[in-house]
Amino acid sequence: MSRVTAAAWALGPVAVAVLAVGFAWLTGFSQRTVLPGGIEAWFYGFFLDRYPLFSGAIAYGLARLLLTMARPAPGGPVRRLAGGAVAVALLLAACLYPTFGGVVLRAGFATGGMAFLSGQAMPVAYGLGTASAAILFGLILGLGGLLTAGRLREDGGWGRWLLAGAGRVLMRTLALWFALLLLGLAHAAGLGAWPRRPLTDGEAGLAGALVLLAFLPHAGLVWLDSGHRHRSPSAATG
Template identity: 55%
Template sequence: MRPATVAVPAAPLAAALLALAAVAATGFDQRSALPPAAERVFYGFFLDRYPLFAFALVYALARILAVAAGPGPAGPVRRILGALVGLALVLTLGLYPTFGGMVLRSGFATGGIAFLNQAPMWLAYALGAAAAAASYGAALGLGVLLTNRDPRPRSGWGRALAAGAGRLALGFGALWFALAVLGLARDAGIGPWPRRALTIPEFGISAVLLVLAFLPHSVVVTGLSHTRTSNPLIEPPRSR
């Protein structure tokens, strides 16, 4: 397995953990000075209820940038334009009109409606996490596809569609699990951040939750990248 095959999938989780470490080290919290426009976007119900989603956004942004910088068929112009579109999609779906965007709002609404229709709490929560993962995964996946993936099938449309459906199911399942784990942050004991700064134990709990949440997706992406680059039907060897 080539180093780039591991480095590209590992970079997003590393970026999310570094962002968390920076927040803890600087004591950043709601009392920190921010421009009024940024305060209106970030501070509110969804950041208070789902604080670790902030680092899920870092994960998605870093994933798109890592793919843009990694090996692949795209030229420089497509990488730059695709990355810009992908970053805009993630930020729009994650932050518009305020923190959480369509991602958390769709999850909260889906879970709430299911619970009001007498679904068990665990099922309502799972459905909400699935809805959030669908929005989050759509922005992330489309960003990656536009940035540095070859849309042309190399082994016929039938096999390509079947393989694509399998990759989509694996990726969605991993992100579903990730957002479900991150939604339990308050119950896991990360404290009231961002209403006050993270303590060392709360930083440790948050880091463990981020690793637990996104490690499956990193592993899935690593496996799929290795399959893509080692399968001659998908990535045939170049002539010398």
């Protein structure tokens, strides 16, 4: 993989997430947009209102999985397509079922809520809640990568793989924690009333900047890992 290709693969999902914000701004999408009754009841609600930029996280995750499907990997195209379809279905279910936010935001809200009710300060409860959501979101992305194109073992043996793999998992989970921490502060940062009304120009710029800043660390880690695999062909993929 060339450096340009590695950069495009790593940073492409960030661009997709920012473009998703731009699409909402250009189309004027909001809760005033008329949708079929069943879709409207499923999509609009508490979690979209409180954590609207989680939609950027969904776009980022989907783009990451779809780009992984497009890369050559052991097992050939059949494995990539089959594994990728399962991975995408898992991500969508975890983020959108039974309604927007899915089990990811519900896990975060439940963890943070219980921490706050047990006497923790709000910043601590918020941090615990977003950590819970980030762990679940990262687990789904990691599992999706393995289903699509992953290999579980390096030539150096299981001990080397476990050590290197644990470090990558920890760093990427922390990066996703940072992303969800930042996205959850959208309203406090001045996002305004979206999605109850369309995004203004300034709000769209702020939302795009938050999404960009949120996912750059995770994308950067993916880029660095891709560079390591490019230098060491025997390293694990995923």
